Amino acid sequence: MKLLEGKVVLITGGSTGIGRAAAIGAARHGADVAINYASSDDKAASCVAEIEALGQRALAMKGDVADPATAGDFVDKAVAAFGRVDVMVSNAGICPFHAFLDMPVETVDRTFRVNLHGAYYMVQAAANQMVKQGEGGAIVAVSSISALVGGEYQTHYTPTKAGVHSLMQSAAIALGKHGIRCNSVLPGTILTEINRDDLADQDKRDRVTARIPLGRLGEADDLAGPIVFLASDMAQYVTGAALLVDGGAFVNLQ
Numbered sequence: 001m002k003l004l005e006g007k008v009v010l011i012t013g014g015s016t017g018i019g020r021a022a023a024i025g026a027a028r029h030g031a032d033v034a035i036n037y038a039s040s041d042d043k044a045a046s047c048v049a050e051i052e053a054l055g056q057r058a059l060a061m062k063g064d065v066a067d068p069a070t071a072g073d074f075v076d077k078a079v080a081a082f083g084r085v086d087v088m089v090s091n092a093g094i095c096p097f098h099a100f101l102d103m104p105v106e107t108v109d110r111t112f113r114v115n116l117h118g119a120y121y122m123v124q125a126a127a128n129q130m131v132k133q134g135e136g137g138a139i140v141a142v143s144s145i146s147a148l149v150g151g152e153y154q155t156h157y158t159p160t161k162a163g164v165h166s167l168m169q170s171a172a173i174a175l176g177k178h179g180i181r182c183n184s185v186l187p188g189t190i191l192t193e194i195n196r197d198d199l200a201d202q203d204k205r206d207r208v209t210a211r212i213p214l215g216r217l218g219e220a221d222d223l224a225g226p227i228v229f230l231a232s233d234m235a236q237y238v239t240g241a242a243l244l245v246d247g248g249a250f251v252n253l254q
């Protein structure tokens with residue numbers, strides 16, 4: 001069964017990792033997909049090609065989500081190409097691991113701007129388009145298990161993920177009357193570019209893996225199903241929710 005047949009899905013940071021897996025997952029479920037991406041034209045083009053090979057329409061738009069203007073441009077471009085917006089997956093993010101006591105101001109500022117401000121502007125732009133269309137919609141934000149627990153080298157990052165989780169809760173209230181559902185996924189540790197260097201430390205990798213009841217680190221594709229589900233009408237009465245996708249890591253205290 002295809003869960004997103006005929007829908008138009010927008011995804012930020014969609015050329016790699018979790019965003020790319022969500023883009024391909026949405027296309028497999030019958031959606032046309034627009035991705036925003038930050039830098040690599042080649043990766044964006046290959047994602048578009050993969051979606052088109054599945055028989056769906058796709059477009060890629062380069063843009064920095066930290067710039068408020070990018071959100072409106074992205075939504076406008078998707079509407080010009082596909083006529084509407086049914087789903088926004090706010091996924092773009094950075095996590096430049098660094099110790100707390102000498103954290104550079106620029107690193108804090110950039111992480112907040114990309115992860116939290118970027119999500120805010122994208123969600124707002126998509127919601128305005130959905131309200132204009134008058135047929136509801138679904139917003140899925142990629143938050144993190146880090147919204148609930150800390151990280152020694154992530155003091156600038158974990159608050160942004162808590163913020164994204166909170167944004168979905170408040171947006172669910174603000175947008176419920178328009179039939180727009182807002183939910184977040186909370187991935188655990190997923191092997192992607194964002195943590196490639198950090199997890200090159202075998203000790204850390206082993207420690208993180210040992211905490212996961214399912215016995216392995218996550219892969220980007222582990223997020224595709226939960227994101228497609230929350231975006232789809234199968235989740236028609238789910239809003240303001242946060243779905244942990246962490247192999248059980250969060251509940252594993254002792």
Ligand SMILES: NC(=O)C1=CN([C@@H]2O[C@H](COP(=O)(O)OP(=O)(O)OC[C@H]3O[C@@H](n4cnc5c(N)ncnc54)[C@H](O)[C@@H]3O)[C@@H](O)[C@H]2O)C=CC1
Pocket residue numbers: 012013014015016017018019036037038039063064065066091092093094095114142143144145146186187188189190191192193194195220
């Ligand atoms: N990999 C993990 O263990 C976890 C990742 N996450 C979140 O998942 C999301 C996706 O990350 P991953 O797929 O893991 O890594 P990734 O590095 O493959 O994906 C992040 C994407 O965001 C894009 N991006 C970064 N800054 C941007 C900007 N200013 N404007 C537009 N796009 C930008 C990157 O180019 C990249 O495509 C992030 O929000 C991250 O915080 C959450 C929990 C765990």
Ligand SMILES: C[C@H](O)[C@@H]1OC(=O)[C@H](O)[C@@H]1O
Pocket residue numbers: 095143144145146151161187188189190194195198
């Ligand atoms: C990038 C990290 O490996 C990853 O990011 C998160 O949000 C998770 O909690 C992991 O720490």
